Amino acid sequence: MDKASKGHVTAVKKAVACELADADHVLEIGCGTGELAQMLVSQGSVVHGFDMNAAMIEAANERIQRNHLEDRFKATHMGVDGMDSLPDAFYDAVVSTLVFSELSDDERKYVFKHSARVLKPEGIIVIADEVVPENIFMKLFHKLIRLPMLAMTYLITRTLTTPISDLSGEMKKGGFKIKKEILRHGGSFAMVTGKRSKGV
Numbered sequence: 566m567d568k569a570s571k572g573h574v575t576a577v578k579k580a581v582a583c584e585l586a587d588a589d590h591v592l593e594i595g596c597g598t599g600e601l602a603q604m605l606v607s608q609g610s611v612v613h614g615f616d617m618n619a620a621m622i623e624a625a626n627e628r629i630q631r632n633h634l635e636d637r638f639k640a641t642h643m644g645v646d647g648m649d650s651l652p653d654a655f656y657d658a659v660v661s662t663l664v665f666s667e668l669s670d671d672e673r674k675y676v677f678k679h680s681a682r683v684l685k686p687e688g689i690i691v692i693a694d695e696v697v698p699e700n701i702f703m704k705l706f707h708k709l710i711r712l713p714m715l716a717m718t719y720l721i722t723r724t725l726t727t728p729i730s731d732l733s734g735e736m737k738k739g740g741f742k743i744k745k746e747i748l749r750h751g752g753s754f755a756m757v758t759g760k761r762s763k764g765v
């Protein structure tokens with residue numbers, strides 16, 4: 566996927582890792598093979614990643630063994646619906662790259678709710694994913710250029726993604742204050758950082 570996207574995915578993960586430079590305990594939603602988790606561990610974090618795809622978790626565990634990350638990275642086979650089993654106020658950061666566009670509206674709502682719960686009071690959330698551009702011309706252009714990418718993604722991963730119409734809005738409703746929003750690729754890709762609102 567990364568080769569197909571000309572290194573875009575790895576560049577996104579590097580930008581996300583920079584946002585999390587100070588986070589001790591990180592929860593990664595949909596960790597895939599653990600590429601981002603390894604970056605986070607290399608800058609000092611302890612990461613708990615989970616993913617609903619058993620093959621992804623197997624690859625993440627191979628990465629853990631190959632790189633001796635056992636003490637710093639744990640990969641669990643679990644879907645987002647298992648988030649209610651995670652402890653309250655434990656993590657400094659929750660992160661997810663390229664997963665929200667695979668979730669339903671209800672799943673995203675559930676993820677925000679539990680992310681707010683599992684984060685410490687000053688905790689942050691960073692979500693990077695495909696979004697619907699706000700500009701009407703970019704919206705049309707994006708629809709056109711997205712079709713071949715969508716077909717290729719489906720052939721490789723057998724999954725269909727849906728760009729999110731209002732990622733920041735959903736994050737706010739989920740109990741976060743928006744700290745930063747970076748848009749790329751004509752507004753079709755966003756990295757949004759939120760801070761847990763008081764009283765959540």
Ligand SMILES: C[S@@+](CC[C@H](N)C(=O)[O-])C[C@H]1O[C@@H](n2cnc3c(N)ncnc32)[C@H](O)[C@@H]1O
Pocket residue numbers: 594595596597598600615616617618621643644645646661662663664667668672
């Ligand atoms: C495009 S991959 C991205 C993987 C990784 N985050 C990355 O950026 O390399 C999407 C990942 O989300 C996971 N995923 C999708 N829906 C999920 C769900 N409901 N619960 C947990 N993981 C999910 C998939 O199994 C897949 O590993």
